[in-house]
Amino acid sequence: MMKLKPCQLTFSPPFCPNPGCVHHRFSSPGFAKKNGITKTIKAPQINQRFLCRACGVQFSQNTFDFDFRKKLIHLSKNVLNFAMNGMSHSSIARELKVSKGSVNLRLKNLAHQSLLFEKEKNVDKISENIAYDGFETFTFSQYSPCYINTAVGMTSHFIYHNTFSPLNRKGRMTDLQKLRQLDLLKKHGAYPKDSIYQESRYIFNEINAKVDKRIQLFSDEHQSYRRAFNQTINKISHETISSRARRNARNPLFAINHLHLLYRHFLCSQKRETIAFQKHEGAMLEKVQLMKIYRNFFQPKFTKKNRYDEFAHLWSPAMYLKIVDRVLEFRDVFGMRRLRTHFKFDERENDFLDRHYPYSRQKMAN
Ligand SMILES: [Zn+2]
Incomplete structure (x- = not known):
């Protein structure tokens, strides 16, 4: 049995990610119910899943995370700090041991x-x-x-x-x-x-x-x-x-x-x-x-x-x-x-x- 951490036990989704749902812009407490957990390779290894009671769309705690669908978490902070302090994309990629494409993509996401x-x-x-x-x-x-x-x-x-x-x-x-x-x-x-x-x-x-x-x-x-x-x-x-x-x-x-x-x-x-x-x-x-x-x-x-x-x-x-x-x-x-x-x-x-x-x-x- 996987054990949930305190931050995961207290997390409640702020809104429904489905743009067509009534809870997308204005959500009410308890609009979604817990819908099992999945194991992930990145920390904290467990991802709480949810199901929207109104539209039936499934999502998880990671949906609201800046590193959503990213393999390496906590990379973006370094990428931003290095890029804003005079380092080129290639140097950042070398320093963080990732590809230059990853650096470009992170910078784009950060900017947006x-x-x-x-x-x-x-x-x-x-x-x-x-x-x-x-x-x-x-x-x-x-x-x-x-x-x-x-x-x-x-x-x-x-x-x-x-x-x-x-x-x-x-x-x-x-x-x-x-x-x-x-x-x-x-x-x-x-x-x-x-x-x-x-x-x-x-x-x-x-x-x-x-x-x-x-x-x-x-x-x-x-x-x-x-x-x-x-x-x-x-x-x-x-x-x-x-x-x-x-x-x-x-x-x-x-x-x-x-x-x-x-x-x-x-x-x-x-x-x-x-x-x-x-x-x-x-x-x-x-x-x-x-x-x-x-x-x-x-x-x-x-x-x-x-x-x-x-x-x-x-x-x-x-x-x-x-x-x-x-x-x-x-x-x-x-x-x-x-x-x-x-x-x-x-x-x-x-x-x-x-x-x-x-x-x-x-x-x-x-
Ligand atoms: Zn919904």
């Missing part, structure tokens, strides 16, 4: 789950000034440059938005590079030309919908930002800062310059002259999504004490927004598996979860 966590924590009010700018980088090759459009809170350093804009390569090229560029254009066509404008408009609209008092949005003098701002119904005012202004802590764009510095420091794929560059738009967005969660919830705003802000080395950006009351740990965010059917997503978020990038020139598994 982190978006669901964000939905649950939902920021519905913005009451601080915003710094906005694009982080210029590339995916796969220098023929596919791109912008990560980022909106950051100037006081809290909370990252509100990250969206992706592919760019068409411009600037000086050798004759050989021009030929290669023509080849690629003939094969794939050009990237959308007004992506920065479209993405900026989307972000400005999102911010506007959450603003409860008049705030300022600071950006550099990029034409697309100005155009996007003029097309938005605004409760916010727009200030531009010259990109030649000194990039120190007094610069209104400090929060965003600081974040972009951290991208270069902490993401292996964003280091200069790296061979671990991002191979696909989707993987890039997933990585910045994870950095968003890592920065917003897992770390204090600054590592060191700050003389202008006594909480900077203690509070995470999310604590400034009063969404959480402490710096979170891996278990707090990824302790439970969230289901996509519990939340509503807009088009961009659905594309992110489906890995749908129609303009991409590379293939990526779903």
Whole structure:
């Protein structure tokens, strides 16, 4: 006879995993009855099974576990920490003695789950000034440059938005590079030309919908930002800062310059002259999504004490927004598996979860 551990004896399923069931969104206590146990090869070796009284669907305790259908448990935490601290996927795979495909898959799952966590924590009010700018980088090759459009809170350093804009390569090229560029254009066509404008408009609209008092949005003098701002119904005012202004802590764009510095420091794929560059738009967005969660919830705003802000080395950006009351740990965010059917997503978020990038020139598994 197998013996159940205390955590298994007390576990009661939070909802029915069947999206069509009445207990999927709103469950009542005792909606499911125990339905035997199965032996598993991973700890704790026993898995309690359940049967929904309403729809008859069977599920188990593992269904609600982040490591659902994963052979190795507790791998994801290391994968996340290593990836967010400057290690390449290959190095992580070598260090943890798993395949590179496993690392990629875990990062994808983490990124998607982190978006669901964000939905649950939902920021519905913005009451601080915003710094906005694009982080210029590339995916796969220098023929596919791109912008990560980022909106950051100037006081809290909370990252509100990250969206992706592919760019068409411009600037000086050798004759050989021009030929290669023509080849690629003939094969794939050009990237959308007004992506920065479209993405900026989307972000400005999102911010506007959450603003409860008049705030300022600071950006550099990029034409697309100005155009996007003029097309938005605004409760916010727009200030531009010259990109030649000194990039120190007094610069209104400090929060965003600081974040972009951290991208270069902490993401292996964003280091200069790296061979671990991002191979696909989707993987890039997933990585910045994870950095968003890592920065917003897992770390204090600054590592060191700050003389202008006594909480900077203690509070995470999310604590400034009063969404959480402490710096979170891996278990707090990824302790439970969230289901996509519990939340509503807009088009961009659905594309992110489906890995749908129609303009991409590379293939990526779903
Ligand atoms: Zn059910």
